[in-house]
Amino acid sequence: MSLKHDIEFTLNGVRRQASVRVDMSALDMLRDVVGLTGTKYGCGEGECGACTILVDGKSLNSCLLFAVDCNGRNIVTIEGLAADAKADALRAAFVEYGAVQCGYCTPGMVVQASHLLATHPQADADAIKRGIEGNLCRCTGYKKIVEAIASVNAADKQGARP
Amino acid sequence: MNEIEHYVAPSSLEQAAEYLQRSGEVTLLAGGTDLMPQSQSGKLKIKRTLMNIHQIPELKGITIEGGEIRIGALATITEIMQSELIQKHLPILIEACDQFASDQIRNAATLGGNICNASPAGDMLIPLLVLDAEVELASKPNGSLTRRRLRLTEFFVGPGKTRRAPAELLEGVRIALPPPHHYARFFKFGTRPALDISTISIGIAGVLNTGTLSNVRVAFGAVAPVPTRAPRTEQALEGRHLDAAAIDAIAAVARDEVKPIDDIRATAWYRKELIHNITKRMLTHVAQA
Numbered sequence: 486m487s488l489k490h491d492i493e494f495t496l497n498g499v500r501r502q503a504s505v506r507v508d509m510s511a512l513d514m515l516r517d518v519v520g521l522t523g524t525k526y527g528c529g530e531g532e533c534g535a536c537t538i539l540v541d542g543k544s545l546n547s548c549l550l551f552a553v554d555c556n557g558r559n560i561v562t563i564e565g566l567a568a569d570a571k572a573d574a575l576r577a578a579f580v581e582y583g584a585v586q587c588g589y590c591t592p593g594m595v596v597q598a599s600h601l602l603a604t605h606p607q608a609d610a611d612a613i614k615r616g617i618e619g620n621l622c623r624c625t626g627y628k629k630i631v632e633a634i635a636s637v638n639a640a641d642k643q644g645a646r647p
Numbered sequence: 648m649n650e651i652e653h654y655v656a657p658s659s660l661e662q663a664a665e666y667l668q669r670s671g672e673v674t675l676l677a678g679g680t681d682l683m684p685q686s687q688s689g690k691l692k693i694k695r696t697l698m699n700i701h702q703i704p705e706l707k708g709i710t711i712e713g714g715e716i717r718i719g720a721l722a723t724i725t726e727i728m729q730s731e732l733i734q735k736h737l738p739i740l741i742e743a744c745d746q747f748a749s750d751q752i753r754n755a756a757t758l759g760g761n762i763c764n765a766s767p768a769g770d771m772l773i774p775l776l777v778l779d780a781e782v783e784l785a786s787k788p789n790g791s792l793t794r795r796r797l798r799l800t801e802f803f804v805g806p807g808k809t810r811r812a813p814a815e816l817l818e819g820v821r822i823a824l825p826p827p828h829h830y831a832r833f834f835k836f837g838t839r840p841a842l843d844i845s846t847i848s849i850g851i852a853g854v855l856n857t858g859t860l861s862n863v864r865v866a867f868g869a870v871a872p873v874p875t876r877a878p879r880t881e882q883a884l885e886g887r888h889l890d891a892a893a894i895d896a897i898a899a900v901a902r903d904e905v906k907p908i909d910d911i912r913a914t915a916w917y918r919k920e921l922i923h924n925i926t927k928r929m930l931t932h933v934a935q936a
Contacts, residue, residue, distance in 0.1 A: 488651045507654040507697055510683060530684040531752055532842055543725070543754040549680045550755065553654060554701060597751065618841035619749020 492556035496521075497565030505552040511545075512536045514552035515562060523563040523592050527621070534620030537593035537600075538562050544600035546619075563592035572599045574637050582633035586624035594620050598634045610635055653696040660705040660818065664787035666698065667814045673698050675816070677721060678755040680748075681764045705785075706759065706818060709733060717783075719819045720759025724748075724771075727758060736824055739774045739831035739850065746770065746835045749842050759817045762802070765809050765873065768845040772874040774833045775799050776866035777852035780822045784815040794818065803873035826862075830855040830936060834925050835868075845869045846913045847921045851884075851929050858889050858934050870907040870918055879904045880926070889934035898927035 487506045494501055496519065505514050510529075515521050515538070524547055527535030531546040538547045539561040566572035575595050578584070585591050594617060601608060601616035608616060613634050614627075622630060653670075657663040667673055672695040676682055685691040700706060706721040709730045716736060718727065727733050728744040747753055747770045761771045762782065780799045785792060799820070802809050811817060825831070831852035837843030848868035853860030863884045865877040883900040887893050902923035907915045 488654060490654045507651050508686065508693060510687075529687065531680060531748070534749065534751060537751055544751050545755045546680070546751045549678075549683045549752070551676060551679050551683065551699070553656075553697075554676070554679060554699060556656070557702075600750070616750060619751045 490553050492553055494555045494557060495559045497561055497568075503552070507551070507553050509552040510548050511538070511540075511550040511552045511555055511560075512547040514555070515547060518552075521562055521564050525589055525592055527589070527593075531619075532621070533590070533593075534597060534617075535590055535593040537596045537620065539565075539596060539600060542600075542603075544597050561596075563596055566596060566599060569599070571602065571637075574640065575599055575602075575634065578633040578637045579630070582629045582636065584626060584629040584633040586622070586626045590620060590622045590624075594622065594630060598630075598637075601634070602638060606638070608634075608638060613638075651693055651695065651697050654699070655696060656699040656702055658702050658704075660703055660785055660816065661787065661792060663698065663700055663703055663816055664785055664792055664814075666696075667816060668787050670696055671813045672696060673813070675700055675763070677701060677757045677760045678723065680752050680756045681760060700816070706816075711736075711824075714824050715821045716824065717819050717821050718758055720757060720762075720817045722758050722819075724753035724756050724758070724761075725750075728753065737774075737778060737822060737831075739778065739833050739852065740771070742833040743770050743774045743835070746837075752842075758820065762799075762820070763809060763811060763817055765803050765805075765807050766844075767806055767872060767874055768848070768869040769874060770835060770845065770848070770868075772799070772803075773848045773850040773866045773868045774831070775820060775822070776874060776876055777831055777850035777864035778822045778825070779864065780820045782820055783818045784811060785818045786812065786815045788814070796821070800876055803875075805872050826854055828855050829853075830860065830933065832929060832932065834929055836921055836925060844912065847907070847918050847925070849922070849925055849929060851926075851933065853884075855933070855936060859886055860884055860889075860933060861886050865901070867901075867905055867922060869912075870905040870922060877901060877904050884930070889930055894927055894930045894934065897930060898923045901926040 525535040527533035531549045536547040674694045676699045707719045724747045781796045835848040850866040853863040863881045865880045880901040883897045907918035
């Protein structure tokens with residue numbers, strides 16, 4: 486029986502407590518302890534980005550993050566982004582541009598895209614490609630994904646004008 | 648399977664050093680980006696105590712103190728990339744950060760972790776070597792915190808092995824502010840820009856004066872059991888006017904100096920060719936700078 490540790494953190498705006506194995510990943514905690522399965526397991530070693538979440542506003546691979554290290558931190562998953570207007574625009578754009586094929590990479594892709602737009606509001610297509618370089622789409626639908634993200638950015642810029 | 652008996656998350660350097668002094672069987676956790684996959688795959692066994700050092704304030708921050716830049720061990724690759732101090736004084740580190748893994752990993756991975764992981768292909772280690780970086784190690788042997796400094800060139804002893812004693816904690820690195828006309832560039836060769844482990848990497852630094860480098864530092868990654876300086880290449884480059892013949896000769900010295908191995912990423916022969924060709928390309932840039 487592996488050692489467990491009690492942690493407390495904010496998950497999608499709500500205070501949570503959890504008792505987790507100390508060698509458990511944040512991804513396993515989210516899926517198996519908390520029961521939020523929107524965050525996906527792809528490779529388990531930080532190569533594919535399917536498990537991307539936001540921790541204190543920064544995007545991280547939850548498969549590389551120790552669950553115990555979530556203590557005291559602010560976690561946002563794809564489920565939490567559903568309540569965010571800007572992320573909802575991303576979701577709509579992914580649908581409109583057909584940026585979803587099998588869909589497995591989509592949650593991580595949307596979380597990373599929302600982090601990219603938050604930190605690089607001026608991102609052009611090249612910057613978007615750089616921004617999602619840690620997210621693999623094995624259906625290789627990158628073109629439509631980049632177009633979808635760029636369309637949200639362009640709409641934002643237009644909306645910002647008086 | 649990890650049989651961890653204790654989990655501790657000290658909130659000060661004193662506490663952490665005290666704990667390390669009392670118990671030798673400790674695995675340190677910072678960003679976790681190497682520890683998690685290595686422990687899950689069974690390559691590394693987490694010891695009896697897992698110590699999360701993430702909340703130790705003394706290990707954070709990037710500051711300038713008495714002619715030196717100090718980068719705390721917990722500084723993430725993203726924090727280094729965004730630091731105005733580093734952008735202004737040590738742009739070679741920005742080059743390395745920019746090619747480091749992916750955004751998600753840069754947001755979590757720490758400089759201290761990259762150093763203590765001691766991979767021959769560690770992206771930050773080559774620029775740090777050519778910048779004459781020193782590591783600062785803290786411990787608490789007799790009830791009071793003591794520190795020692797070690798040149799990074801002496802720190803690595805083998806793949807994954809360093810001169811950090813079990814009771815020591817890497818507090819940060821210190822780099823003297825470069826002199827005027829300092830030139831330093833980094834090149835990483837991999838099969839794709841993102842998330843790739845270097846096939847080889849090269850750092851070249853020195854003081855640039857009309858096509859000539861003096862006080863030269865050259866370091867190579869992924870061609871030896873440790874990231875390593877290249878004294879013969881440095882000697883060949885020191886003070887030499889960089890015309891085409893000189894560049895050819897120095898690149899040949901570099902190729903003959905490295906002793907790489909065949910592995911999954913490249914053969915030894917290919918690595919030697921890369922060292923030759925990329926050194927040549929980088930020196931051509933020096934001559935044009």
